[in-house]
Every structure is written in structure tokens, then in C-alpha cells.
Amino acid sequence: MTRRPVDVLSLVVGLTAVVVGVALLWTTFVETPTALIVKIAVPAALVVVGIIGLLAARN
Amino acid sequence: MWRLWATWQDGGVATTDLLHRSVTDARVAGVCGGIAERYRIDPLLVRLAAVIIALSSGVGLVLYGAAWLLLPRGAGQPALMRAFPRVARVRSRTWSVVVSGAALVVLVLVGMAFNASLLPTIVVLGILYASQLRPGTKGSPAVGPGSVPQGPQQYQTMPGPMAGEWPLLAPPPGQLIVTTPAGPWRPTNRYGQPLSAQECATYYAVPDPIGLYQRPQPLAPQRRSRVIALVAGLAIAAIFAMMSLLGAFVLMPPVTYLAVGLVGVGVTLIVGAFTGRPSGFIAIALALVLAAGAVSSSFQTSNSSLGQGFSSASAMPSRISFYGDYVLDLSQAEIDETKTVDIQIDGGNAQVILPTSGNYTVSWNDSYGNVTMPDGSGGQGSGSYQRILDPTQPTLTLSITVTRGNLVVNQ
Numbered sequence: 001m002t003r004r005p006v007d008v009l010s011l012v013v014g015l016t017a018v019v020v021g022v023a024l025l026w027t028t029f030v031e032t033p034t035a036l037i038v039k040i041a042v043p044a045a046l047v048v049v050g051i052i053g054l055l056a057a058r059n
Numbered sequence: 060m061w062r063l064w065a066t067w068q069d070g071g072v073a074t075t076d077l078l079h080r081s082v083t084d085a086r087v088a089g090v091c092g093g094i095a096e097r098y099r100i101d102p103l104l105v106r107l108a109a110v111i112i113a114l115s116s117g118v119g120l121v122l123y124g125a126a127w128l129l130l131p132r133g134a135g136q137p138a139l140m141r142a143f144p145r146v147a148r149v150r151s152r153t154w155s156v157v158v159s160g161a162a163l164v165v166l167v168l169v170g171m172a173f174n175a176s177l178l179p180t181i182v183v184l185g186i187l188y189a190s191q192l193r194p195g196t197k198g199s200p201a202v203g204p205g206s207v208p209q210g211p212q213q214y215q216t217m218p219g220p221m222a223g224e225w226p227l228l229a230p231p232p233g234q235l236i237v238t239t240p241a242g243p244w245r246p247t248n249r250y251g252q253p254l255s256a257q258e259c260a261t262y263y264a265v266p267d268p269i270g271l272y273q274r275p276q277p278l279a280p281q282r283r284s285r286v287i288a289l290v291a292g293l294a295i296a297a298i299f300a301m302m303s304l305l306g307a308f309v310l311m312p313p314v315t316y317l318a319v320g321l322v323g324v325g326v327t328l329i330v331g332a333f334t335g336r337p338s339g340f341i342a343i344a345l346a347l348v349l350a351a352g353a354v355s356s357s358f359q360t361s362n363s364s365l366g367q368g369f370s371s372a373s374a375m376p377s378r379i380s381f382y383g384d385y386v387l388d389l390s391q392a393e394i395d396e397t398k399t400v401d402i403q404i405d406g407g408n409a410q411v412i413l414p415t416s417g418n419y420t421v422s423w424n425d426s427y428g429n430v431t432m433p434d435g436s437g438g439q440g441s442g443s444y445q446r447i448l449d450p451t452q453p454t455l456t457l458s459i460t461v462t463r464g465n466l467v468v469n470q
Contacts, residue, residue, distance in 0.1 A: 021322035021325060024355070029315075
């Protein structure tokens with residue numbers, strides 16, 4: 001049984017767009033994240049998106 | 060419009076390829092009918108869009124009026140040029156600036172009066188129509204009997220030595236005639252002329268030199284991704300419409316639309332990664348990210364500033380909210396009642412001058428900037444500062460939140 005190929009570019013761009021959109025909504029309606037959170041969350045989110053892209057590319 | 064203008068200025072003849080006011084399909088001035096004829100869109104859609112734009116932001120009225128004056132009716136002269144021939148000397152770029160400026164002024168004035176605007180919804184629907192639904196776009200159904208067949212599987216094959224491998228057409232010599240579901244179709248060359256016998260012979264000698272028709276791509280993924288794009292676009296448009304209605308009651312910053320659009324496009328792309336990429340959505344996502352970044356950074360560079368002073372605590376409002384640099388002078392204020400004032404400053408620095416007499420408590424929260432209190436304390440984050448001279452007297456409590464900027468509190 002073969003796996004269905006995944007369009008990695010769409011997946012990575014889509015995940016990044018969702019992360020940026022949610023962050024903007026959070027900043028607008030909830031609170032502005034502190035500098036410490038931004039310093040940690042932004043690189044962590046990019047690493048997570050990258051790992052998901054790598055895992056999807058392996059399939 | 061401006062190409063037509065140039066044609067008219069040059070004494071050229073207007074054709075249906077250029078924008079004009081329709082002669083045959085006119086309800087008011089024929090502007091919508093002319094646009095529908097030029098771009099081959101259903102006139103009802105154009106009129107619907109024009110009415111919605113006019114009602115939601117007022118820009119539609121400006122654009123319609125400009126088109127009425129500047130577009131010719133049929134192949135004639137524009138109304139403005141007929142009335143004032145000297146105006147014809149004005150360059151088309153000048154008119155572009157004038158019309159754009161007028162539209163911008165109306166947009167700002169209407170936007171200041173009403174928060175609810177359907178403009179974002181119209182933009183989404185326009186992109187959706189232009190990219191997915193307009194005849195001739197990728198994936199749109201073929202229209203009319205003269206449309207080109209979509210693939211070799213629609214050709215009528217005939218028995219022959221290569222039958223089964225190549226999609227053979229009707230026999231030469233003469234003209235090729237292909238039977239399609241829409242009726243007989245006569246293929247032509249790039250100049251619109253029927254294929255000659257020699258061309259037919261060439262075709263039969265090497266019917267598919269580059270393997271174009273060897274393995275026709277299945278249409279299912281394209282159709283699936285198109286359906287996803289349509290559903291996602293309509294969903295985003297519906298959400299924008301609801302946000303516009305909410306905008307009449309709650310302030311909706313422009314960045315909210317960009318953020319919601321980003322989430323919608325992102326979810327569509329994630330779904331499309333497994334089912335078929337919706338065309339154009341990656342470009343839309345990148346454009347939205349750039350626009351959101353530009354809007355967010357513009358918020359941080361506000362040049363607005365405000366200074367306020369109060370003579371007593373009772374004269375102060377319970378909540379002060381300002382965007383930009385803010386100075387609150389309470390040096391002459393008398394604390395005549397116990398009161399709590401919530402101060403929120405965004406996109407600028409804040410300075411608070413405390414009363415010289417009386418009890419007060421200051422609690423502060425600054426996410427990014429530095430805080431300086433009268434005793435030298437402060438830093439980043441949150442904290443409090445108080446002076447209680449006489450516990451039996453009223454106390455003024457200031458709760459200060461600075462989102463992006465520095466806070467200085469002094470006496």
C-alpha cells in the first residue's frame with residue numbers, strides 16, 4: 001500500500017500562515033505577548049513547522 | 060479605461076476589447092454593462108458588485124461617476140470631452156491620480172463615519188471570481204460550441220495501424236473534422252485557418268512528437284483542488300461579511316481581516332497539501348503576510364500625541380485609552396474622592412506626573428518598554444508604586460498599561 005504524496009510546500013506555507021494569523025488575532029484581541037514569549041515562541045514555531053515539513057517530505 | 064482614452068485621443072476606433080459604456084445594455088449609464096461586455100462577465104454580477112461597493116464604502120459612487128464622465132458610450136466620445144473639448148488635453152495619468160484621490164477621500168470619510176464595510180468581502184469575492192470562476196480560467200468549464208476540446212479522449216478515433224496508441228482524427232486529405240460532445244469541431248492552425256492536407260499528413264506522420272497526449276493527466280485532483288479553493292474562498296468571504304456586520308458594534312482593526320484571511324488561506328493550503336494544491340493560494344498567503352507586516356509596523360510608528368491635565372480626581376474619567384505618545388499631568392490635581400482610573404496607551408510612550416499631595420497608588424504593566432518610577436524603580440514587566448500620606452483620606456489608583464513604548468512616572 002503506497003502513501004499518498006503530500007505537497008510539502010503547501011503544508012509548510014499553510015502552517016506558517018495559520019501561525020502568523022493566530023498570533024495576529026491573539027495580539028489584537030487578547031494581549032500583546034511579552035518580549036520573552038516572542039523570543040522563545042517565534043523560533044520554536046519555525047522549528048516545529050520545519051520538522052513537520054521534513055517528516056512530510058520523507059513520505 | 061485609459062487605453063481607450065489614448066485610442067480616442069489618437070483618433071483611433073474603439074472596439075469591444077476596450078472599456079466603454081454599453082449602448083445596448085444600460086440601466087443607468089451603461090458602465091456596468093460595458094464592463095461586463097469588456098470582460099465577458101455576467102452583467103448582473105457587475106451590477107451587484109457595484110451596488111454593494113457603493114453602499115458599503117461609497118467608493119463605488121465615485122468610480123461610477125468617473126466612468127460615466129470619462130468612458131465613451133460605444134465608440135463615441137466621452138461625455139466630459141464632448142462638453143469640454145479642452146479637457147482632452149489632460150493626460151490619462153492625471154485623471155488616474157484625480158479619481159484615485161477622490162475615491163480615497165470618500166473611503167476615509169465614510170470609514171470614519173461607519174465601521175461596517177463590506178469592502179474586504181468584495182475583494183475576496185473578486186479574487187475568487189477572477190481566479191476560479193471567470194470563463195477561461197484554469198478549471199472553469201468550457202463554454203460555447205466553439206470551445207476547444209479539453210483532451211484527446213474527446214476525439215473520435217478511427218481504426219488504423221496506430222489506433223489505440225494515438226488519438227487519430229478524421230481522415231485526410233481535406234480538413235480535419237473532430238466530433239465532440241458539443242458538435243463537430245474543425246481544428247485550425249495558430250492563425251485561425253483550417254488545417255491543410257499537408258498539415259494533416261504531417262500530423263499523421265508524427266502525431267505526438269513530444270508525448271503530449273500519451274498519458275493524459277487525470278482531472279480529478281484539479282477538480283478537487285478547485286472545489287477546495289471555491290469552498291475556502293466563500294467561507295472566508297462569509298466570515299468577512301459577518302465581521303463587517305460586527306464592525307458596526309465592535310471596532311475591527313484592518314489587521315483583523317488580514318489575520319482571519321491568513322488563517323483561512325493557511326487551513327486551505329494544509330487541506331490542499333493532502334488533496335490537491337489550490338492554485339494561487341500560496342501567492343495569496345505571502346501577500347497577506349507582507350500586508351499584515353506592513354499594517355502592524357505602521358501601528359508602531361504613530362506620530363499622534365496628547366497631553367491631558369486634571370484639577371481633581373473626580374474630574375477624571377474612569378478609563379483613558381490613547382494611541383500614540385501620551386502625557387497625563389496631575390501635578391495640580393486634588394484627590395477629592397477614592398477613584399480608580401484605568402489608563403491604556405498603545406503605540407507610543409507615556410508620561411504621568413503625579414499629584415503633589417494626597418494618597419495614590421500606581422500599578423503598571425509594560426510589555427516591551429522600560430518603566431521609570433519616581434524612586435528609581437521600574438524595569439520591564441509589571442509592578443506597583445504607592446504613596447499613602449494619610450490612610451483616612453481618599454486614594455487615587457492609577458492602573459497604567461503601555462503596550463508598545465516606555466513609561467515614565469514622576470512628581
